[in-house]
Structures are given as structure tokens and as C-alpha cells.
Amino acid sequence: MRNGAATRRLGIMGGTFDPIHHGHLVAASEVAHHFRLDEVVFVPTGQPWQKADKTVTAAEDRYLMTVIATASNPRFSVSRVDIDRPGPTYTIDTLRDIASIYGPDVELYFITGADALAQILSWRDVDELFTIAHFVGCDRPGHALLDPGLPEGRVSLIEIPALSISSTECRERVAAGEPIWYLVPDGIVQYINKRGLYRDAEG
Numbered sequence: 209m210r211n212g213a214a215t216r217r218l219g220i221m222g223g224t225f226d227p228i229h230h231g232h233l234v235a236a237s238e239v240a241h242h243f244r245l246d247e248v249v250f251v252p253t254g255q256p257w258q259k260a261d262k263t264v265t266a267a268e269d270r271y272l273m274t275v276i277a278t279a280s281n282p283r284f285s286v287s288r289v290d291i292d293r294p295g296p297t298y299t300i301d302t303l304r305d306i307a308s309i310y311g312p313d314v315e316l317y318f319i320t321g322a323d324a325l326a327q328i329l330s331w332r333d334v335d336e337l338f339t340i341a342h343f344v345g346c347d348r349p350g351h352a353l354l355d356p357g358l359p360e361g362r363v364s365l366i367e368i369p370a371l372s373i374s375s376t377e378c379r380e381r382v383a384a385g386e387p388i389w390y391l392v393p394d395g396i397v398q399y400i401n402k403r404g405l406y407r408d409a410e411g
């Protein structure tokens with residue numbers, strides 16, 4: 209608390225969002241409710257270095273899909289910090305950029321699924337990450353929700369209504385001519401059709 213200003217609680221939902229789906233949206237909504245967050249900022253990755261062996265859709269398409277999917281929720285917003293920063297995307301840079309944009313009177317909560325949390329010790333500057341944000345791991349079908357040895361008090365594991373949806377499955381379904389209605393928001397189905405995305409997806 210500074211000068212009487214109330215501390216705001218800000219969630220950060222980082223992801224490649226290729227495409228964004230209801231698993232992402234439910235995770236953000238559940239964490240927002242659980243921690244009484246004032247806002248959740250969705251941050252599409254620029255160049256996700258741990259997916260360097262995969263083809264990733266153009267950042268502007270992933271950004272626009274994230275805007276479309278979150279537009280109806282007044283507490284959700286989207287940031288371009290990762291897609292506008294050149295080079296590989298590291299969460300340490302995401303957190304520093306968001307902290308400098310939102311100023312000192314915010315507490316940061318970085319939201320991940322169980323699979324991402326399990327990998328976190330391999331992320332750049334992992335020790336510093338925990339000094340900037342609290343980390344929240346959400347369970348996800350097919351991935352055990354385990355604490356891989358993270359600093360006490362800086363990570364919370366929460367159970368959310370399980371949605372067995374992945375971006376990989378959405379891409380594969382589009383490539384196979386199968387529907388993705390209700391796995392993703394309606395506007396995302398329409399955007400994918402309009403732009404002809406994922407028709408030759410490799411998965």
C-alpha cells in the first residue's frame with residue numbers, strides 16, 4: 209500500500225494460444241475468482257523457445273484470436289508485450305514489462321496449467337521469477353498437478369473444473385475436417401475459417 213492506494217491483484221495468463229480454447233478461459237476465470245483478481249491479462253507468446261521444433265501460427269493471428277476470445281469479459285485484457293519484444297519469449301521479461309506498465313501497487317499472479325508448472329524449473333531466471341510473482345498451477349486432464357520443488361509460499365496449486373481440451377487437438381481437428389465448435393469460443397471458429405488456419409496442421 210502506497211499513499212493510500214489500494215493494491216490491485218493482477219493475473220497474467222501466458223500462452224501460445226494457437227488457438228486459444230475454453231481450457232485457457234476457464235483456468236483464468238477460476239483463478240480470478242479464487243484469488244479475487246481485479247484483472248487477468250492474457251499475454252500471447254512471441255517466440256515460445258520451448259516450442260522451437262514446432263510450427264507456430266503468426267503472432268498477429270494468435271493475438272487477434274486472444275482479443276476475440278476475451279472481449280466479452282470486462283476483467284480480461286490482452287497485452288502485446290511478448291509479441292512486440294524481439295527474440296525468444298521468457299516469462300522473466302513478461303513479468304518485468306507488465307510490472308513496469310502497471311506500476312508498484314499491483315500483486316502479480318502468473319497462471320499456468322499443470323504441464324507448464326512441471327517445466328518451470330527449466331525456465332530462464334527461475335529464482336527471480338518467484339520474487340516478482342505468485343505462481344498458480346491449475347490441474348489439467350492428463351497432467352498430474354505436482355509441485356516440482358518450488359519455493360514455499362510462492363506457488364499455489366488449485367483444482368478447476370477439468371476440460372480435456374488442448375490447442376494441439378483443436379489444430380488436428382481442423383486439419384481433419386472435424387468440428388471445434390464449443391471447444392473454443394464461436395468467434396474463434398469463425399476466425400480460423402476466415403483465415404484458413406490449421407488446414408494442413410502437423411499437430
Ligand SMILES: Nc1ncnc2c1ncn2[C@@H]1O[C@H](COP(=O)(O)OP(=O)(O)OP(=O)(O)O)[C@@H](O)[C@H]1O
Pocket residue numbers: 222223224225226230231232235319320321322323324325346347348349371372373374375376377
Ligand atoms: N485444458 C486446460 N486446462 C488447464 N490449463 C490449460 C489447459 N490448456 C492449456 N492450459 C494452460 O494454459 C497455458 C497456455 O497453454 P498453451 O497455449 O500452450 O495451450 P496448449 O493447449 O497446452 O497448447 P499445445 O497443445 O499447442 O501445447 C499453459 O500454462 C497451459 O498449461
Ligand SMILES: O=C(O)c1ccc[n+]([C@@H]2O[C@H](COP(=O)([O-])O)[C@@H](O)[C@H]2O)c1
Pocket residue numbers: 221222223224225251253256258259297298299300324330331332
Ligand atoms: O521463461 C521461460 O523460459 C519459459 C519457458 C516456457 C514457457 N514459458 C511461458 O509459459 C507460458 C505457457 O507456455 P506454452 O509454451 O505452454 O504456451 C507462456 O507464457 C510462456 O512464455 C516461459
